[in-house]
Amino acid sequence: MKRGLLLSLIICQWSFSPVMAQRTMTSVPLTSVQWTDGFWGERFGVLSKTSLQSMWQTWQTKEGKGFNNFLVAAGEMQGEHHGPPFHDGDMYKWLEAVASVYAVTHDAELEPIMDRFIGLVQKSQRADGYIHTPVIIKERNAKPSAPVTSADASGPVGTATGTKNDAAFENRLNFETYNLGHLITAGIIHKRATGKTTLFDCGVRAADFLYDFCQRAPEELAGNAICPSHYMAVAELYRETGNTKYLDLLKKFIDIRGMVKNGTDDNQDRIPFRQQYRAMGHAVRANYLYAGVADLYLESGEEQLMKNLSSIWQDIVSRKMYINGACGALYDGTSPDGTNYTPDSIQKVHQSYGRPYQLPHSTAHNETCANIGNMLFNWRMLQATGDAKYMDVVENCLYNSVLPGISLDGEKYFYTNPLRLSDELPYKLRWPKERKKLISCFCCPPNTLRTLCQAQDYVYSVAPARIYINMYGASRLETRVDGIGDIILTQETDYPWDGHVTVKVERLKARRGTAFDLALRVPSWTAEPAVSINGETVTSQPKQGYLVVNRVWKQGDIITINMPMTTTIVEANPLVEESRGQVAVVRGPIVYCVESTDLSAGIDIDDIALPIMAQFRTVETTIDGSRVMALETEAYVRQEASWSGLLYRPASTAKQKKTIRLIPYYAWGNRGKSEMTVWLPAAY
Numbered sequence: 001m002k003r004g005l006l007l008s009l010i011i012c013q014w015s016f017s018p019v020m021a022q023r024t025m026t027s028v029p030l031t032s033v034q035w036t037d038g039f040w041g042e043r044f045g046v047l048s049k050t051s052l053q054s055m056w057q058t059w060q061t062k063e064g065k066g067f068n069n070f071l072v073a074a075g076e077m078q079g080e081h082h083g084p085p086f087h088d089g090d091m092y093k094w095l096e097a098v099a100s101v102y103a104v105t106h107d108a109e110l111e112p113i114m115d116r117f118i119g120l121v122q123k124s125q126r127a128d129g130y131i132h133t134p135v136i137i138k139e140r141n142a143k144p145s146a147p148v149t150s151a152d153a154s155g156p157v158g159t160a161t162g163t164k165n166d167a168a169f170e171n172r173l174n175f176e177t178y179n180l181g182h183l184i185t186a187g188i189i190h191k192r193a194t195g196k197t198t199l200f201d202c203g204v205r206a207a208d209f210l211y212d213f214c215q216r217a218p219e220e221l222a223g224n225a226i227c228p229s230h231y232m233a234v235a236e237l238y239r240e241t242g243n244t245k246y247l248d249l250l251k252k253f254i255d256i257r258g259m260v261k262n263g264t265d266d267n268q269d270r271i272p273f274r275q276q277y278r279a280m281g282h283a284v285r286a287n288y289l290y291a292g293v294a295d296l297y298l299e300s301g302e303e304q305l306m307k308n309l310s311s312i313w314q315d316i317v318s319r320k321m322y323i324n325g326a327c328g329a330l331y332d333g334t335s336p337d338g339t340n341y342t343p344d345s346i347q348k349v350h351q352s353y354g355r356p357y358q359l360p361h362s363t364a365h366n367e368t369c370a371n372i373g374n375m376l377f378n379w380r381m382l383q384a385t386g387d388a389k390y391m392d393v394v395e396n397c398l399y400n401s402v403l404p405g406i407s408l409d410g411e412k413y414f415y416t417n418p419l420r421l422s423d424e425l426p427y428k429l430r431w432p433k434e435r436k437k438l439i440s441c442f443c444c445p446p447n448t449l450r451t452l453c454q455a456q457d458y459v460y461s462v463a464p465a466r467i468y469i470n471m472y473g474a475s476r477l478e479t480r481v482d483g484i485g486d487i488i489l490t491q492e493t494d495y496p497w498d499g500h501v502t503v504k505v506e507r508l509k510a511r512r513g514t515a516f517d518l519a520l521r522v523p524s525w526t527a528e529p530a531v532s533i534n535g536e537t538v539t540s541q542p543k544q545g546y547l548v549v550n551r552v553w554k555q556g557d558i559i560t561i562n563m564p565m566t567t568t569i570v571e572a573n574p575l576v577e578e579s580r581g582q583v584a585v586v587r588g589p590i591v592y593c594v595e596s597t598d599l600s601a602g603i604d605i606d607d608i609a610l611p612i613m614a615q616f617r618t619v620e621t622t623i624d625g626s627r628v629m630a631l632e633t634e635a636y637v638r639q640e641a642s643w644s645g646l647l648y649r650p651a652s653t654a655k656q657k658k659t660i661r662l663i664p665y666y667a668w669g670n671r672g673k674s675e676m677t678v679w680l681p682a683a684y
Contacts, residue, residue, distance in 0.1 A: 022301035024386030025461035025468055028479050030103045030192040033456040038474035038494060040455055042626065047453050048101045051410035055094055055449060056113060063438055066091045073136040074123035081134040086175035086443060088133050092182035093446035096189045100453040103193035118199045125202055129209030132176045135167045169224045180206045181229030188240050207237050211249050222256035226267065227285050231292020235299060250296050266349040274304050277311040279320055279353045283328025286353065287373025294380035313381060319356035323570065323584055324400035324591045324665060325393055326366035326417050327374045330354040357575040361420035361679055368405035368417060368444040371397050372451050388545020391470050392524045398455060399496065400591040403666040405448040407435045408624040413445040419678040434673055466517035472501045485510035496589050497629040499526065499563030508555045519546040525588060526563040533559050567616040567631060582679040583610055585662055592631055592662040596675040605675050608660060609636040609683040624670045631662045636683050
């Protein structure tokens, strides 16, 4: 029997083994945590008061296109569809960011903005739950051959009419499932933030459309899983509703990937997922896939999935990930692993993981969406296992490969994140060298925005009779925990600039004599932090990266954590050819770089060599109004002549010592056009 037919027979049996959820911890409710001060308090202020509104204004311009597409699809404006087909998803991601901020601030100005856009979504969605503005607009603009009614399941839910036409999934590069996934997720977040179900109901209809389509045409749907946000979306919909129909659907999504004809490594569907043990292909598509599969493991406990995910994770972090948590090294590359129909051929891949240790600096792609996907994957692995090594990656991504995607003023964005930028590179790369307010491929800006607006949701997790502190930052947690009761915890700290953290039990309503755990993450960058409770030293040792303290806690208890925050000079595996003989600088969770703005006249970023025993001093400063901690040290400046017209020449030994400054990588490019490098030649 052919594999495709066999899979069809299996998949059409819509039965699922009993749910065996496999998780160590769960997230706290959306409204439970808020930043109170410090690093993330400042960033959240910019995001909530500037970035959301700035992007809303961008959407409403002629160049913004995405909002205008919904105006046309809803029948409020005449016109054609403009922009890439994934613009719908970009709008949904922006809406999710707005809802996430509203959950914390209850800013009255945000509600009518959300309601305005949601009204257009409602009017644009077909009765069968399908919504994709290029198709909806085409149907509206077609001359009607027959009235379209709800029974036809092809016209918009609103007052529009059009030609009866089920045009879903005609081209996998239309990104329809990606768009629908972000709609479903935005609806869930909006419901949790506001209590309203307007957008949530649209998301449920979209999920039901996917469910019905998967029943009647699984092979066609399998071929349309491009950047599969819908995997994570239906998992969250299952958690929100408790309806196992959506968990069944998630399992089918993973199963039917094996039905794809002429699959590619680029889209991770050349072979069924359960046969994959390495990270491959387009890094955004890959990381969204891995996060979605991790969701299935969380809810099903299928051991084979964890075998795949653990192997893939190890491949990423030990051979294919940049020092800042970024992924997808190559603009374009090839997969030498063949295809499922011509084994001796190669395939083009783009935004690709590439081969092990293939990590260029200047031509690194590192799309921000891929870095966000890496973070989402690791967050789910943390929830499944309780192992802090995954939270180390989440934190690394947040500070060093997601935060760089937005300017400090909150209005401009990167698409790619190279680790070196030189004006002397003799060819033009595909994406801008400076952050821009509007990028032609606009997927990263709203994705960056929603991720950073939700950063507080990663600080704490809970389990029965246990609270995890995953990340440090001045914040307040107010929630109810099974086995504990109602509790308020606060953090006071200048993290990530200082490793001193004070955690206080501000309020506790628990049954008298009830003991419970506080699990304090010990970041991998620190050595043996000093922990005390009410001045008494804690001597227990961390397990899986968490120091767990069990006691009968009382209101007013104070936990003090001191993590030595030293500056470390880091080298790469010698198989990373572009980093051989070079070093990078890391302090605490922050990756640093040298920016030409901080160099004296006549000194180039390529002239600097860093002594392997360099000593650093911290210098507090501001960049574009944002407080940062810079580093200064003595380095060698090589006195070199121009390389113009030369490929090789005798090595020069002429050099002199000068003081140089390094700044956090996330802060580069905020003082005008500049050159930058993370890796520097080492001087021994």
